[in-house]
Amino acid sequence: MALTVKGRATRQRIIEGAAAYLRSDDPAGVTLDDIRAITGTSKGQIFHYFPDGKEELFLAVARYEADRVLDDQQPHLGALTSWAAWDRWRDAVVARYRAQGRNCPLGALMGQVGSTPGANEVVTALLNRWQFHVQEGIVEMQETGLVRASIDPDRVAAAFIAGIQGGVQVLRSTGGVAHLEAALDTLVDYLKS
Amino acid sequence: MALTVKGRATRQRIIEGAAAYLRSDDPAGVTLDDIRAITGTSKGQIFHYFPDGKEELFLAVARYEADRVLDDQQPHLGALTSWAAWDRWRDAVVARYRAQGRNCPLGALMGQVGSTPGANEVVTALLNRWQFHVQEGIVEMQETGLVRASIDPDRVAAAFIAGIQGGVQVLRSTGGVAHLEAALDTLVDYLKS
DNA sequence: ACCACGGTGGACTGAGCGGTCCAGAACGTT
DNA sequence: AACGTTCTGGACCGCTCAGTCCACCGTGGT
Numbered sequence: 001m002a003l004t005v006k007g008r009a010t011r012q013r014i015i016e017g018a019a020a021y022l023r024s025d026d027p028a029g030v031t032l033d034d035i036r037a038i039t040g041t042s043k044g045q046i047f048h049y050f051p052d053g054k055e056e057l058f059l060a061v062a063r064y065e066a067d068r069v070l071d072d073q074q075p076h077l078g079a080l081t082s083w084a085a086w087d088r089w090r091d092a093v094v095a096r097y098r099a100q101g102r103n104c105p106l107g108a109l110m111g112q113v114g115s116t117p118g119a120n121e122v123v124t125a126l127l128n129r130w131q132f133h134v135q136e137g138i139v140e141m142q143e144t145g146l147v148r149a150s151i152d153p154d155r156v157a158a159a160f161i162a163g164i165q166g167g168v169q170v171l172r173s174t175g176g177v178a179h180l181e182a183a184l185d186t187l188v189d190y191l192k193s
Numbered sequence: 194m195a196l197t198v199k200g201r202a203t204r205q206r207i208i209e210g211a212a213a214y215l216r217s218d219d220p221a222g223v224t225l226d227d228i229r230a231i232t233g234t235s236k237g238q239i240f241h242y243f244p245d246g247k248e249e250l251f252l253a254v255a256r257y258e259a260d261r262v263l264d265d266q267q268p269h270l271g272a273l274t275s276w277a278a279w280d281r282w283r284d285a286v287v288a289r290y291r292a293q294g295r296n297c298p299l300g301a302l303m304g305q306v307g308s309t310p311g312a313n314e315v316v317t318a319l320l321n322r323w324q325f326h327v328q329e330g331i332v333e334m335q336e337t338g339l340v341r342a343s344i345d346p347d348r349v350a351a352a353f354i355a356g357i358q359g360g361v362q363v364l365r366s367t368g369g370v371a372h373l374e375a376a377l378d379t380l381v382d383y384l385k386s
Numbered sequence: 387a388c389c390a391c392g393g394t395g396g397a398c399t400g401a402g403c404g405g406t407c408c409a410g411a412a413c414g415t416t
Numbered sequence: 417a418a419c420g421t422t423c424t425g426g427a428c429c430g431c432t433c434a435g436t437c438c439a440c441c442g443t444g445g446t
Contacts (some may be wrong), residue, residue: 004392004443028307031433042395043435053435102308111304113294114221115365123366158375159356166359166376172308173316180352183359190383224403235425236405245421246405371413387446394441405429412423 011049014039019061019105027108032057058109059118065105066126069103070133072096077130083146083192090184097168098177104168131161138191147191161186204242207232212254212298216365220301225250251302252311258298263326270323273330276339276385278287282375290361291370297361325355331384340384353380 004009017039022030032046032054050056070077073096076089097104106123113119135157143149167180196204210232210271215223225239225247243249263270266289269282290297299316305311328350334340 002392004289006443007393008238010393026307028305032435044394044396044437047435048393054433110366111307112221114219114304120366127363127366155375158372158377162363162372162376163352163356164359165362166357168318168356169358169362170355170425173303173313173320179351179355182348183355186349186352186380186383190379190386193383193386195422199413200423201421225405226403237424237426239409240405241423247403390443390445392441392443395439397437399434399436401432403430403432405431407428408426409426410424413421415420416418 007049010041010045014041014046014049015060015064018057019064022061022108023103023105027112030112037073054111055116055118058113059116059122062106062109062119062122065109066122069106069126070129077133077137080134081140081144086188086191088139090188093164093184094177094181097171097180102172102175104172107168107172127161127165131157134160136169141191151191156187156191160184163187203234203238205241206249207234208253208257209240212252212257214303215254216296216298220305223305248306248309248311251306252309252315255299255302255306255312255315258302259315262299262319263322270326270330273327274333274337279330279381279384283381286357286377287370287374289312290364290373295365295368297365300361300365320354320358324350327353334384344384349380349384353377356380 014035018035020073021035021038032043035041035057036043036046046057047053050060073089073092073144076092080086080089088093106126110119135153138147138151138153138156142149142151142153163183163186164180167183170179171177206282207228211228214228214231225236228234228250229236229239240246241252243253266282266285269278269285273282275281299319303312303316328346331344331346331349332339335344335346356376357373358378360370360376363372364370
């Protein structure tokens, strides 16, 4: 399938339109017809650009959303070299998810797509990149002596990822960011102690 | 709807059969017909005992599973009065989810049911009870001087809940319990420090 | 001018599935 | 034994929705 400039634009329009729609509404009941209407396209186009249909489209949207997750944390996440930087990062994460509210785009997508290999791969790749950045930050803090050397950067970075994921999970049920904040603050506190 | 003894038994059979089936298979594609076949019942019975249909049945299963979550952590969760008890609890949680593997019954159910008020209520109630027990444990440890008084039991208990939820979430994608262990160990370590 | 190929529109299909309905069996109460 | 109530079975309905198909349009290369 060779795409022209126009074709790429349409494909992208479908992805972004679908992403926006899935972000606002409950994705459980989202149909291809909804997406068709929202993006001002037709069934023909959707299957032209995503031959495997719904699953392929949703996976493309998931990849798109996954990229945004890390983008929204930059530049803080990439330079966790001082306590001030950690605080800014913490605030960025909390702000992002507070704004997002109950509608976690990726979470909802995953609930939809289920546990296909492709879906797991998208999530795993995101979590790996995320954790890597946190780990890098911890290592750098250790090198400058701000964090004691006895802690295991990989392990604590994993704990951060788990804490954030869980905080967001709770947010999806309760609507509050208290757990997310508690997890982040407690772990940062742990690094400082 | 007045249920006889036989009726209650059938209703329970449906719930448990559905729970078992949902636990093993991908719940996204589970139909009422599947449940009917598994439980050896009929459409008539399902709607007799769950007049609101699929949603009511799934909610009943969710409640059933939610109860099991805490049950599986007992008696450890209810008596976090020594470091040994905390370790036993930690091991019980990890063992439970390791055995469960990728198939988180409640998580999958929630992905199915979506964000109905009823579903949120089930999850919120579970998390509250869970967090309460952890908080109680922290307070008791403080009273016996094993945990320093300067930490906020509520906040750290919330961090535990977030860490566990996130660890399970990661488990669902990667199949590994490393994140769950990292979260628990790091937070217990935090309490000890 | 032509032609080939990618882009676009939308009617149509087919099946899966939640939910309805009713007839009849079992039960238990008097 | 008779009658009301609950339990059970399964045929049936209707709708939703992913996916198909094909005709037509736009564009760019020669």
